[in-house]
Amino acid sequence: MKLKEIAHSRTGDKGDMVNISVIAFDEKDYPIIQKKVTVEKVKLFLGETIQGEIIRYEVTTLGAINFVMHKALRGGVTRSLRLDKHGKTLSSILLEMPINTND
Template identity: 85%
Template sequence: MKLKEIAHSRTGDKGDIINISVIAFDEKNYSILQEQVTVTKVKKFLGETVQGEIRRYEVPTLGAMNFVMQKALRGGVTRSLRLDRHGKTLSSILLEMPIGDTNN
C-alpha cells in the first residue's frame, strides 16, 4: 500500500528547509506510521532531493509526525532553480511512498 492510503500531509518551507507533516486519517493507523515512515526510509525515498539531515518529531495526540528536512531547496525557494519542487510538491511525492510489507 502507499502512504497516501492511510495519511495526508501539510507542508511548509522556509529558506532551505522543508517540513512535511504526515497525519493519519484514523488514529488506529498511527502505529503503522511510526513503524513504517522512518527517517531512513524517507531519506531513501526522497533520494538526493534532501541533501541535509532529516529529523522526525512525533505528535501522538494528533496521530501525526513532522519531518524537518535541511538543505532541501538548493539555497531556498527564491534561489532554487527547481520548478515547483518545494514543500507541497515534496509532500505529494512522499505520500506515494510504499509502506507495509515492502523492502523499501
C-alpha cells in the first residue's frame, strides 16, 4: 500500500528547510507510520531532493510525525530556481511512498 492510504500531509518552509508532517487518518494506523516511515526510508525515497540532514519528531497525541529536512529547497524561496520554491509538492511525493505492512 502507499502511505497516502493511511495518512495525509502538510508542508511548510523556512529558508532552505522544509518540514513535512505525516498525519494518520485513523489513530489505529499511527503505529504503522511510526514503524515504517523512518528517516532512512524518507531520505532514500526522496533521493537527492534532500541534500541535508533529516530530523524526525513524533507527535503521538496527534498521531503525526514531523520531518524537518535541511538543504531541501536549493537556497530557499528568494534564491531557488526550483519551480516549487516552497517545497509544497514534497508532501504529495512523500505520500506516494510504498509501505509494506507484512513485516
